[in-house]
Amino acid sequence: MITEQLAVSTIKGLAIDGVQKANSGHPGAPMGMADFATVLWTKFLNVDPDDPTWPDRDRFVLSNGHASMLLYSLLHLSGFPVTMEDLRQFRQWGSHTAGHPEIAQARGIEMTTGPLGQGFATAVGMAIAEEHLRAVFGPELVNHRTWGFVSDGDLMEGISAEAASLAGHLGLGKLTFYYDDNHITIDGNTSITFTEDVAGRFAAAGWHTVSVDGHDRVAIEEATREALVVADRPSLIIARTHIGNGAPTKHDTPGVHGSPLGEEELRATKELMGFPPDEPFYVPDGVYEFFSKAMDRGRAAHAAWEERFGRIDAATSERWAGYFGAVSVRLEAPEFDGKIATRAAAGKVFDQIAEKVPGFIGGAADLVASTKTAISFSGGFSKEDRAGRNIHYGIREHAMGAITNGLAVHGGLRP
Numbered sequence: 106m107i108t109e110q111l112a113v114s115t116i117k118g119l120a121i122d123g124v125q126k127a128n129s130g131h132p133g134a135p136m137g138m139a140d141f142a143t144v145l146w147t148k149f150l151n152v153d154p155d156d157p158t159w160p161d162r163d164r165f166v167l168s169n170g171h172a173s174m175l176l177y178s179l180l181h182l183s184g185f186p187v188t189m190e191d192l193r194q195f196r197q198w199g200s201h202t203a204g205h206p207e208i209a210q211a212r213g214i215e216m217t218t219g220p221l222g223q224g225f226a227t228a229v230g231m232a233i234a235e236e237h238l239r240a241v242f243g244p245e246l247v248n249h250r251t252w253g254f255v256s257d258g259d260l261m262e263g264i265s266a267e268a269a270s271l272a273g274h275l276g277l278g279k280l281t282f283y284y285d286d287n288h289i290t291i292d293g294n295t296s297i298t299f300t301e302d303v304a305g306r307f308a309a310a311g312w313h314t315v316s317v318d319g320h321d322r323v324a325i326e327e328a329t330r331e332a333l334v335v336a337d338r339p340s341l342i343i344a345r346t347h348i349g350n351g352a353p354t355k356h357d358t359p360g361v362h363g364s365p366l367g368e369e370e371l372r373a374t375k376e377l378m379g380f381p382p383d384e385p386f387y388v389p390d391g392v393y394e395f396f397s398k399a400m401d402r403g404r405a406a407h408a409a410w411e412e413r414f415g416r417i418d419a420a421t422s423e424r425w426a427g428y429f430g431a432v433s434v435r436l437e438a439p440e441f442d443g444k445i446a447t448r449a450a451a452g453k454v455f456d457q458i459a460e461k462v463p464g465f466i467g468g469a470a471d472l473v474a475s476t477k478t479a480i481s482f483s484g485g486f487s488k489e490d491r492a493g494r495n496i497h498y499g500i501r502e503h504a505m506g507a508i509t510n511g512l513a514v515h516g517g518l519r520p
C-alpha cells in the first residue's frame with residue numbers, strides 16, 4: 106500500500122499540470138487543500154463512484170469552485186467517470202472540466218460553483234433536504250452527511266453569513282465545512298481585508314468550530330471525528346493552510362492563486378515531491394488502488410442501503426416514488442368568491458400542489474403574510490420539527506435563493 110503522502114502529492118501534481126497545460130486556472134488552492142481533501146475523501150466521504158447518483162450518498166460541495174482541479178483530480182483518482190483525458194482537457198471548449206465546476210451529478214459534481222459563497226449556501230439547502238427526508242422516511246432510507254470546502258472569499262461574501270446564521274439556528278448537525286484558512290486572496294494578505302474572528306462568529310451563530318493545522322492530516326482526521334460526534338450543530342473545521350503548499354518559491358503568495366506555476370516552479374515542485382519533473386499528469390503505481398480501496402467504504406454503504414431499500418413495503422415504495430420519481434398531477438382551478446388578489450390565489454394553488462406533490466416544500470423570507478408562499482396544512486421546518494414543509498428563512502433572501510437550489514439538486518424535493 107502506498108503512503109497517504111503519495112496520494113496527496115499526486116493530487117497536487119495533477120492540479121498543477123492541468124493548470125499549466127491550460128495555461129490558465131488556479132493551482133494554489135488545490136495545493137493548499139490537498140491534505141484535508143485526501144483525509145475527507147479517503148476516510149469519511151460515503152460516495153460510490155460506480156453509481157454517483159445513489160440517493161443516500163453523502164453530498165460534497167466545493168464552494169471555492171476556482172479550486173476545480175482539486176475536485177476533478179479527486180473524482181478521477183477515485184474512479185468516477187472523469188477520465189485522464191478530461192483532466193488534460195481542463196478549461197477547453199466543450200470539455201467536462203470547466204474552469205469552475207458545472208453540475209454533472211453522474212460524474213460526481215453535485216453543484217455548479219464559482220460565485221463565492223453560493224456553494225456554501227447551496228450545501229445548507231442540501232443539509233435541510235436531508236433532514237426533512239430523514240424525518241419523512243426514517244434513517245434506514247435517508248441518513249447521509251453534507252460536506253464542503255470554503256475559502257476566505259466564500260466567508261467574506263454576505264450570502265455565506267446569511268446561510269451560516271440559518272444553519273446554526275436550525276442546528277444542521279450533519280453539515281460539515283472545512284475552511285481553507287490560507288490568509289491569501291487575489292489582492293494580497295487577508296490582513297488588508299478580513300481580520301475578524303471567524304471561529305467566534307460561527308460559534309456565535311451556533312456552530313461547532315475547531316481549529317487545526319491544515320497540513321497535519323492526523324489532526325484533521327481527529328477534528329473530523331469530533332465533528333461527527335457533534336450531532337446538534339453544524340461544524341466548521343478551520344484549517345490553517347498555505348496556498349501553493351509544496352511550491353518552493355511561490356507558496357504563500359497571491360500570485361499562485363490564479364496563475365499557472367510556470368515551467369521552472371512546476372519542475373522544482375515535482376522534484377521536491379520526488380516526482381519525475383518531465384512527466385505531466387503522473388500517477389504513481391498504487392495510487393488508483395489506494396483511492397479505489399477507500400471508495401469501498403461508500404460502495405459498501407450503498408450496497409447496504411440497496412439491501413434495506415429492497416425490503417421496504419409497497420406503501421413506502423409508493424411514497425418514495427412520490428418524492429423521488431416523476432409525478433404528474435392535475436390541478437383544478439380554485440374557486441373564489443368575488444375578487445381575489447393574485448398572490449392570494451397563488452397561495453390556494455400552492456396548497457393544492459402541496460396536497461398532490463409530497464416533496465413540494467418552500468417558504469418565505471419573513472413575508473408569508475404578503476407572499477402567501479406557505480402550505481396552510483403543514484408546520485414550519487425547525488430544529489424540533491424536521492417534517493415541516495414551510496421553511497422560515499428569516500430575512501435572508503440571498504441565502505434563500507441558493508438554499509432553494511440546494512433543496513432542488515439534492516433530489517427528492519420540489520422547492
Ligand SMILES: Cc1ncc(C[n+]2csc(CCOP(=O)(O)OP(=O)(O)O)c2C)c(N)n1
Pocket residue numbers: 131133134169171219220221222256257258259262285287289290291348362
Ligand atoms: C461572488 C464572487 N466574487 C468574486 C469572485 C472572483 N474571485 C475568485 S477567487 C477570489 C478570491 C480569492 O481568495 P480566496 O477565496 O481566499 O481563494 P484562494 O486565494 O485561497 O485561492 C475572487 C475575488 C468570485 N469567484 N465570486
